[in-house]
Amino acid sequence: MDKEAITKIRNDFPILKQKINGNRLAYLDNAATMQMPVPILHKINSFYQTSYANVHRSVDTLGFNATKQYEEARGKVASFINAADANEIIFTSGCTDSLNLVAATYGEQNIHEQDEIVLTIMEHHSNLLPWQQLAKRKGAILKYIDLTESQTLDLDDVKKKITAKTKIVAIAHASNILGMMNPIEEVIKIAHQVEAVVVVDGAQAVSHFPIDVQKLDADFYAFSGHKMLAPTGIGVLYGKKNLLNQMPPYRFGGEMIGNVTKYNATWADLPQKFEAGTPNIIGAIGLGYAIDYLHEIGMNRIQTYENELSKYLMQKIEKLDFVAIYGPKENHTGVFSFNLKNIHPHDVATALDMQGIEVRAGHHCAQPLMRRLGVESTVRASLSFYNNKEDIDQLIAGISETEEFFNGTK
Amino acid sequence: MGLNNLRTLYQALVLDHASHPRNKKEMKEATAMQTVHNPSCGDTVNIFVKVQNEKIVDVSFTGSGCTISQASASMLTQSVKDKSVSEALEMTKIFSDLAIGKEHTSDEIEKLGDAAVLTQVMQFPARIKCATISWWALEQALLKKG
Known part of the structure; x- marks a missing residue:
């Protein structure tokens, strides 16, 4: 999907245009629930x-x-x-x-x-x-x-x-x-x-x-x-x-x-x-x-576009050496679970929220998996077809700011 | 970016308690112990109290969780040590009340000692529970007949 097609889709979701805590909203909690477009409403x-x-x-x-x-x-x-x-x-x-x-x-x-x-x-x-x-x-x-x-x-x-x-x-x-x-x-x-x-x-x-x-x-x-x-x-x-x-x-x-x-x-x-x-x-x-x-929109187009976004996110997040990513690096879906070194996921989620980035932190209703991974909880950012590269850039910048806030200035 | 706001939540004192928690240990001779979980995130706080003649002669905690939950538990132990059971219960009530939006005078909030800093968490509704679970654990521990 080209930029024009995404803009057209995003116009169906007015919630995406509002500001959260004074910043552009990057809604990255789609694995929890998706927003509803105006035509359906x-x-x-x-x-x-x-x-x-x-x-x-x-x-x-x-x-x-x-x-x-x-x-x-x-x-x-x-x-x-x-x-x-x-x-x-x-x-x-x-x-x-x-x-x-x-x-x-x-x-x-x-x-x-x-x-x-x-x-x-x-x-x-x-x-x-x-x-x-x-x-x-x-x-x-x-x-x-x-x-x-x-x-x-x-x-x-x-x-x-x-x-x-x-x-x-x-x-x-x-x-x-x-x-x-x-x-x-x-x-x-x-x-x-x-x-x-x-x-x-x-x-x-x-x-x-x-x-x-x-x-x-x-x-x-x-x-x-x-x-x-x-x-x-x-x-x-x-x-x-x-x-x-x-x-x-x-x-x-x-x-x-x-x-x-x-x-x-x-x-x-x-x-x-x-x-x-x-x-x-x-x-x-x-x-x-x-x-x-x-x-x-077409399910095949959605799949292709989300794959493209996922690859883009993976390329960016992999470069952050203070971030641990869970799950395989290849063939990634739009769900990204990660942790920042020495920062509790809930502190990360609050810091991201202050920057307009909505993610989930917690055990994601999978406590046996958390124990298997050796963590108590993770941060999770999850994509959908109405997200764009700006959302991902905002997430990556937000993660870096969060790292700086907790680990850089202490 | 809006991270300046975060300073009101993560003040230096809070960060210090989180990275160097006070009284974080099991207490073998405790007269009561209570565990509280925050099921939404998996945080756990175990509070141990040793009560003699209606006075908290020792208090400690163990557990794991976010900066706020760990700092809150650490500050709590400092604030309630050497307090009478009824004084400590009053403090738990003040903290729990603030968490559900009830107002208290600044004199009352001062009774919380250093832990009063964490009442700033009330500006971050999603994080209130992180700060409050240790106070709930304390209340339940103190109300146990031992």
């Missing part, structure tokens, strides 16, 4: 003003049209990740909810004592705790795939940890800390050889590169709307139809039933079986708008 506003009604209930015109838009959004999600069937798309409240759904239904049904659940050491707590707690309930065994020396996923360890006893493999598509994509196609192949089911956490992947769940052969794929321009409170669980069909419901209530008598009930077909209660209607429809917006 307008469409959401317009939906509320002209089309709002509950879905899948009333036979009136508004209800019918709202239902139509809600289901169209499901169709957009299906084609966005290339699912074979829109009924394989379950709307949830977020990626965390999606992953908990799988653990509470498929996991509860299929995991028994001594079965093995294999995770990676880099999993976000939301793709770790549901499995850890399931394993505790069932007396199952948790195993963690380790990192290589260059802090990528260790494929040899994948082959060691996945055994005939493995029933579930849970893995992030892209790390929220280490700035890399995992070779999940290979992991899925290995898992399928022993008939294990693979649950992919796609939270850090969805707005950054094209996803094809059929090509990956993922059994489950979970992600959140708010990390791809949609509102918070909407998420997606993709599941293969044969798996979703044999799973018990997650929650009970309205709209998820077939027939209810005093002492028994049957369940609705997919996807309603997993969508009890009034869903997040505007969330789902907003997610559809977000997908339209992303398609307009």
